Amino acid sequence: MNVVVIGANAAGMSFAAKYKRNQPADTVTIIEKRSYISFGSCGLPYFVGGQFDDTGRMVSRTPEQAINSGLDLRLETEVIAVNRLEQMVTLRHLGQDSQIAYDRLIICTGARPIVPDFGQYNRDNVFTLTSLEDGLALRAALSEDNKRQVCIIGAGFIGLEVFDAVHPTGKHITLIEREPHVMSRQFSPELIEPVEQAISASDTDLRTGCSVSAIRDRDQGGYCIETDQGTIEADIVVLALGFRPNTELFDLAKNDHGALLADLYGATEDPNIFTAGDCAVTHHQILGQPMYQPLATTANKQARMLADKLAGKATYLNGFLGSSCLKVLDYELACTGINEPMAKAHGLAVKVSTIHDKNQTDYCPGQEDISIKLVYHPETHVLLGGEIIGKKGVVGRVDALAVAISAGMTTAQLGYLDFCYAPPFARTWDALNVAGNVAR
Ligand SMILES: Cc1cc2nc3c(=O)[nH]c(=O)nc-3n(C[C@H](O)[C@H](O)[C@H](O)COP(=O)(O)OP(=O)(O)OC[C@H]3O[C@@H](n4cnc5c(N)ncnc54)[C@H](O)[C@@H]3O)c2cc1C
Structure with a gap:
């Protein structure tokens, strides 16, 4: 089986590496227009801010490592056309065009800034x-x-x-x-x-x-x-005005963003073409619909799951919650699942509840305000989403919330969930317990 992957970054390399491990007898050719692969753009703001100097620290795999693992890596090579009928892609390398046939084509071309x-x-x-x-x-x-x-x-x-x-x-x-x-x-x-x-x-x-x-x-x-x-x-x-999927080359169904439409596992309308990462939709776990959520976390997981799926292995993909976080000055911001505007846009009735609490006890240094907003089903009280902002202990709590949402828990169950407590980290009733108990 000839597998051709376009794009050798988060999605492309995750897919290619896992696929080759799963099915070593198959030929995996990976085409990348840049001269480097597996580059973690997520590190760029911190590099720009001078938190580290060595750009190599943003690279998780070198071309040599990829080649040594059995991948046929073509650097500085751009895919300029895809012929779906003949299952052929046209490549351009140093001004020279050539063609390569595929049995399966995996599109991982990512997105570019608007x-x-x-x-x-x-x-x-x-x-x-x-x-x-x-x-x-x-x-x-x-x-x-x-x-x-x-x-x-x-x-x-x-x-x-x-x-x-x-x-x-x-x-x-x-x-x-x-x-x-x-x-x-x-x-x-x-x-x-x-x-x-x-x-x-x-x-x-x-x-x-x-x-x-x-x-x-x-x-x-x-x-x-x-x-x-x-x-x-x-x-x-x-x-910094958002991203547009690199999909103009492909004559395949797309959503309003231009992201390739695909099923939960990345299968497009063409039985021989699959996709993952920022060029494609992801399936939202709560909304049960395809959405455009360009994130490194989803790109990696989607790609690995696709590789397992194509190997006939059991996979665990149940869609994504869009969990994400960032730091702004002293603040930590994180969210998961759906929020009110998303619910409204999808005609979903929800209830919300907001609390302003503390991250920990006041007698240990480091007590800070923490605000939690939960979104949940109005009748069953099943958790559907949440956002947390504070100066300490935000991201771990949103991760816990993502687990609770994935497990289908209710606000009442969150209220009694057995979270850790010691004075420097929380209060006897963790802020998340309080949020669960206040939500009615
Ligand atoms: C500054 C910044 C910070 C970020 N921070 C975070 C974060 O903190 N957390 C998080 O989850 N996500 C973050 N992201 C998003 C994350 O980087 C992306 O979701 C991830 O890189 C997507 O991986 P991908 O492989 O789908 O696409 P890309 O990384 O865009 O890779 C696509 C690859 O395809 C190649 N390619 C495209 N077209 C062709 C073609 N025709 N022929 C050959 N090669 C082609 C490109 O050169 C590229 O290497 C951040 C992004 C940026 C820019």
């Missing part, structure tokens, strides 16, 4: 952050003392991670978000407001409800960013 048409401007100091090259270029620009003003457009995951990385450099930051709140797709206004206040208090010009219409070159160098709240000046601009 760059809106903001007019004509020089790109020298306007950055997106996805590749190693992006990270090196942004870090180099930030190291220049004469570049004092940074404007980040978009305050979702990447925008806020970049903000958090740049903030300690002492540069002046303007953070622009079109929605009324930062992270508005993931977090409720009442939970996110303290984080927004902390951002503003950190000498940052946070502009929410602010829409960018154009970027112009400034006469003395740098940029003018035209917005509906006036003109903002910047030496460095970071565009």
Whole structure:
């Protein structure tokens, strides 16, 4: 069996490595247009912020390791066409085109940053952050003392991670978000407001409800960013406006985002073509529907499950909750499952309950506020989602919540769940127990 994988990053390499281990007799060819593989973009904000210097630490597998494991790896080779009838892909390497046949094609082409048409401007100091090259270029620009003003457009995951990385450099930051709140797709206004206040208090010009219409070159160098709240000046601009799946090449069914439609295990409408990662939909565990949730966690798991499925092995995939987290200044933010806007968009009746509690006892140093919002079924009280924001102990609690949701637990069961307690970590009734008991 000839298996061809397009893309050698999180999804492509996870798939290829697992597939080859499962079915060593099959030929697995993996095509990657870049010169490196298995690059963890998730590390980029921290590299840009100077938390570590060695870019190799973002690479989990070298080309040599991939080749030594039996994979036929083709670097700096781009797939430029797929002929589904003849089961053939066209490759371009150093300007030369060639073809390769497949029995099974696995599309793991990922996504690229959205760059809106903001007019004509020089790109020298306007950055997106996805590749190693992006990270090196942004870090180099930030190291220049004469570049004092940074404007980040978009305050979702990447925008806020970049903000958090740049903030300690002492540069002046303007953070622009079109929605009324930062992270508005993931977090409720009442939970996110303290984080927004902390951002503003950190000498940052946070502009929410602010829409960018154009970027112009400034006469003395740098940029003018035209917005509906006036003109903002910047030496460095970071565009963090979301991602678009790399799927234009494929004549296959897609959702509104352009993500390839596939079943729970990555099977597309073509029986010989499968997909995983940021180029494809994932299935939401609660909504039971395909969604676009581009995350490293889902890309890796989806790809591995697909490899097991194709080997006829039992798999455990039951869809995804979209569990995710990030750090902003002293705050930890995390969420899982569905939130109110998602429920509304899908016509799902839910109840919600919010508590403001403490992460631990007051007599041990480190007590902080923690806010928890639960989303649950109005009659059965089965947990459907949750968001937690605080300064300590947030992510572990959301992980616990993800387990509770996956297990189909109710708010009442969460209220009595046997969580750990010792004074430096919690209170006798953990904040999650309290959230479960308060939800009615
Ligand atoms: C700055 C940043 C921070 C992030 N932080 C987190 C985080 O904290 N947690 C989290 O869960 N996720 C995070 N993510 C998301 C995560 O990185 C992605 O979900 C993950 O990389 C998706 O992997 P993938 O293999 O599907 O796609 P990609 O990583 O996009 O890889 C696709 C690969 O396909 C190759 N390719 C594309 N088209 C072709 C073609 N035609 N021919 C040959 N090769 C091709 C590309 O060169 C690329 O190597 C972050 C992303 C970024 C950018």
